[in-house]
Amino acid sequence: MKIVKSVAEMSEIARRLKREGKTVGFVPTMGYLHEGHLALMERARKENDVAVASIFVNPLQFGPNEDYETYPRDFERDKRLAEGAGIGYLFHPDVKEMYPRELSVTVKVVKRTDVLCGRSRPGHFDGVAVVLLKLFSIIQPTRAYFGMKDAQQAAIVGALIEDLNLPVELVPVETVREKDGLAKSSRNVRLTPEEREEAPHLYRSLLLGKSLVEKGEKDPEKIAGAIKDYLTENVSGEIDYVEVLAYPELVPLPEIRGRVILAVAVKFSNARLIDNIVLETGE
Template identity: 50%
Template sequence: MQIFHTISETRAFVRQARARGRVIGLVPTMGYLHEGHLELMRRAKSQCDMVIASIFVNPTQFGPTEDFGRYPRDLERDAAMAESVGVAAIFNPPVEEMYPQGYCTYVDVERITDKLCGLSRPGHFRGVATVVTKLFNIVQPDYAYFGQKDAQQALVIKRMTADLNMDLEVVIVPTVREQDGLAMSSRNLYLEPEQRHAALVLSRGLERARKALREGERNPAEIRQLVIDMIQAEPLAEPDYVELYSYPGLEPLERIEGLTLLALAVKIGRTRLIDNAILEV
């Protein structure tokens, strides 16, 4: 496996692969890999001749009071994990390679970004859409892989690729969970043991919603309140949002019909965790 730190090196590698007729899969990450990332890479490996992973903690998607500075980084560890599942190359640029002096161009996806994480983290999806566009332009993959845990992000990327006529397929891979149900996330590293236990309230809240749906509840406001009550019953948990929208359109609902996204963000101490479920009637 090779590790590249510059755009020019990465493009040269891709050109050589293209000359050999390789189908290329891209797995964009911010590093500190876990089993969820590895599942994306395995899926890419199963569909593509060559897998490239990017490892880049993207400053433009972090707010001024968020955790950009303390976000976990360990390239040696990540490289060993990526190589173990067959990744051919890692693109790990420094910030100045992606955003050189004088940089002033950004990508905005409207409407579906004005709610959920887009509402509670202003500018977040502008940063996500911008860096993913740059990665797509650099690697020019045939397929790109994202996790369902970041449901809104996945929809933003799908909308962006369609609207901008990008010549690739975006593949969404189901959320990978710990044995006790907690969605895998690099930010789980921040949790103290007591907080780690408290974080299970996210997956329990989703299961409570599924149970209500099985029992016949179709009022999104009622299901939302059930989940909020469960979260607030956990002393270490503070809900940021609990919302239900149509899926994939993210339109407001009066009644749950068809596919519905239940998305939630919860603060456990200083750590903000997200999770979601797609409910189907």
């Protein structure tokens, strides 16, 4: 595995791979890798000639009161894990390399953002869009792999790719979970032992919602209400949101039909956890 820190070198490698007709699978990450990332990387490796991952904690997608400074980082460990997952090139630029000067251009995501995590993170997805546009330009991937744990991000990346005709295929990959159901996340390390015990209830609340849908419940508000009640009873953290929306449009549904996302976010003392499931409910 080659570690690349400069944009110019990564671009040159990408051009060479293109010239050689190689397919490139790309996994953008902010590092502190866990099995969720590794599943993306292994998939990228399996489905393409070359797998490229990036590790870049993107300041643009953090709000002023968010955890950019304290976001967990461990590059030495990440390196080993990425290599083990079959990554051929690990792109690891510093902030000056990615943002050498003030941007003349900004991107604004105007749909799919005022719900779920976007509601409490104004500008977050604008920052995600800018860094992904840059990374896609530098790496020119054939396919880009995104975990469905960040379902809103995947929906927005899908819109970005479609709207701007980006020559890359979005591959959404199912959330990887601990044995007890907790979705893998870099932020899980910040849970207290008690919170860690409670955390699997996020997924269980979603499974409860799913079972209601399967039993024929058509009212999104009733399903959200049941999930909320379950969480209130079982979790000490503060419920940030419980939402039932059309996917990937992320708009409210008058009744359950088509593709639907059930999504929750809970703020624990030192970590905000999110989880979701997407259901195909037929008509």
